[in-house]
Amino acid sequence: MKNEQPWEAWSTETLQSFQTDFIAWYEQEKRNLPWRVNLDPYRIWISEIMLQQTRVDTVIDYYYRFMEWFPTIKALAEAPDDKLLKAWEGLGYYSRARNLKIAAQQIMTEFNGQMPQTIDEIRQLKGIGPYTAGAIGSIAFQLPEPAIDGNVMRVVSRLFEIDADIAKASSRKVFEAAMYKIIDRARPGDFNQAMMDLGSAICTPTSPKCEECPIQSYCLSYQHNTMNNYPVKTKKLKPKDVYYIGGIIENKAQEFLLEQRGTAGLLANMWLFPIEEVTKEQFELLQKNWEKENQQLMLDFNEEPLVAEETPDLFEEFEQVVWQKRSLGEVTHIFSHLKWHILVFYGRQTGVEQTAENQRWIKPADFANFVFPKPQQKMLDLLKKEQQKR
Template sequence: MKNNQLLDTPEKIRSFQIEFIEWYEKEKRNLPWRINLDPYRIWISEIMLQQTRVDTVIDYYYRFMEWFPTIKALAEASDERLLKAWEGLGYYSRARNLKAAAQQIISDFEGEMPKSIEEIRELKGIGPYTAGAIGSIAFGLPEPAIDGNVMRVVSRLFEIEADIAKASSRKLFDEAMRLIIDEQRPGDFNQAMMDLGSAICTPTSPKCEACPIQSYCAGYANGTMTSYPVKSKKMKPKDVYYIGTIIENKKQEYLVEQRSDKGLLANMWLFPIKEVTKKEFEAMQRDWAEVNQQLALDIDQESLVAEESSSQLLNSYDQVVWQKRSLGEVTHIFSHLKWHILVFYGRGTENHPLEPQQEWLSAERFSEYVFPKPQQKMVELLKKEFSSKK
């Protein structure tokens, strides 16, 4: 870390803190979890905000607090109700960790959020950033809350050349934050850093002319602000390929199945999907695209027909008549995987025998089940298909 001569004395640092907090008091975002200093509200909001945009979180936050207004309510929540509250936010382990931590608080801390950083860190799913946010905002502890926004601001402020993608770099940013954090108002200071990084000190084209700490920034003084932060390229998510089947019976119910209680999307419900190789996936795309072209002049091209197909999955449903074309492709990116789902619609000539983890479900009851994003996207394809026929 280079020596920033603009912040090299206690007097300069104090001036910096005063000006920064004054800016925050005037410009801070009006967010529902900032209404008071309730550590429970702060904790829930900070977990929701991980990997998720603020404007997306707000509605989820209101619903979550309505359903689980206290730590006790969260600790006693059913998994189904909890995941339904989280449906669409992704990274569902966050929700499961919240419940586990709430149960820890009930059993180990008499139902009250612990007030020391060390004890907060003991809670399931809480790392250094979340502990720093809860400790500083709720309890006034002079602890930095270092996320991507904060690292970007600090890297420009001090011209830090350490790669922010590496865990080993966090120590440098922690040292820099402890040098400048306002120990009298650490919560406001941390939130000011978050707001600055979100609205002004953005990843590209930072709005330096509007920055309240411009005169203390080494990156701005030296014209190097766009060279920071230093970040190695993220690994590209691995492509995984599936065939998705939307099967409707004579009662206008759809076949859904629950995933196992371990791994990605644990315990959640989807239309049946089967993983295939990229070669098999592309063959299905090609074969059914050719069928579409052949049907271009066919008046009855929307009808259903049992076709010879290159998919063993479709052929395995001997009581299902498949539409002569696919509904389309759904893609969804997880942190390390990119799912490609080629979706087909079929109708059961008889009730297809159910596996233990499967159910028939009417569209009116979809809202009762926890559907992850890939499932929601398949449902949207189905709705689009039906609306196009009206």
């Protein structure tokens, strides 16, 4: 048939043989993961959200803690925001955690506290897209629905030599058509998880282990030695560089000043040392002009700051802070679309402590009670390294 897709050319016998071989491999090689111990849709849902943009090895400890703190959908729906974000601290993409709580509240009010069991209803939940709905539906409820993520698109693109650009949303329907054709309708959950495991362990982005692949005899790119041509993917735009100065300010009570971010936007409601955006030119000037010879923190409150005349002042709002003669160093952190550069300075509060509504003086022993994003953790690590030099 003209313009017939490769998966459409498979005979019934080929399809059945493929599914049998693939599921047999999965049963033998599947990863032992905590969310696979049963088919509880809540456990599956939480794991799939955590695994977005995050490695399996990283997720496991977070998953155990999350399930301990919020063992049921009801517990999640009623979770205090601070505790929820604390459970997520370090995983990044914090909107995922906030959306989980909203979705849990939806389940309690709209679905009588039970996870919905159709794809359309699952898709109504906040933060759940086609992939997560497919994963929950197929694994928990055995719905013959594909769960298509980057791993699956890579496997399928090589299996059938698909030229569709996986970076384009419009390409998804091509992979959906292929997956609906080849998915094992008797065991869709196992099939989708087999795809995930294959993409993670064997059909990797670079240097795929084709000799170990259980479906190599069905794979067009293996037969034609074109594995490295797939998947087709346009490069992501480089994250935009944004420059900040960060102030680690300590008072005579050995407390540190923290600021809570606003209720919307990046790192909403989280706590950081004060940061202030500067231009790239100001950032580079500060890097250049602050002394670096003095390797110890100066703990004398009478120590005078030493700043080159052309260097901009640090944090005009903190007038009674004496700054260390050099920066503690630079931390960087990449978000999906931004790359933060933070040049960190240590200062001592010498006068009256005037704080805004979103600021608090906190002892290090109490830091565990606050939700710190990665940039804050990295700034704190710089300070700890300096303190160890004393």
